[in-house]
Amino acid sequence: MDDEKQLGINIRELRKLRLLTQDELAERAGFSLQHVGDIERGKANPTLSCLLKLAEVLNVAVSDFFVQKDQAPxxxxxxxxxxxxxxxxxxxxxxxxxxxxxxxxx
The missing domain is CATH 1.20.5 (Single alpha-helices involved in coiled-coils or other helix-helix interfaces)
Known part of the structure; x- marks a missing residue:
């Protein structure tokens, strides 16, 4: 699996854990629904500022976006x-x- 796709999967899982829709995440982060969807599908390569904003809205560290389930910290x-x-x-x-x-x- 490529890095962008894994990043998107991790962001989607964190969003769902917080019971947010893509639309709610997009609104709170100041992004379009299309952009959030593209990130979660691995079709967009988010900037650092985008990742920082998503992390702030999801109340996680940016590094949490890059942890794979089978990896220990x-x-x-x-x-x-x-x-x-x-x-x-x-x-x-x-x-x-x-x-x-x-x-x-x-």
Missing amino acids: LDDEGIRQCLLDFIGKAGKKHLSIFYTLYKGMR
Whole structure:
């Protein structure tokens, strides 16, 4: 499964756990219903600011969007190693996204 699709599935599950419809999430986050639907289906690649707003509305950390069900939470060193592994294998598209996230967090 690709990263965008897994991200969308995770966001959908968190939304449903909070008993929100896509329309309610879109309204609270200030996005269109189409955009929220596209994110949840893995058809849109949300920006860092979009993920931050969704996390705020859902009352979760942005990192919660990236946890897979079969994964145990990682400690700081585990996270660091995962990121280094990802960067080492990433193609141009993912490196560009990662760099954008990095710039937004500085």
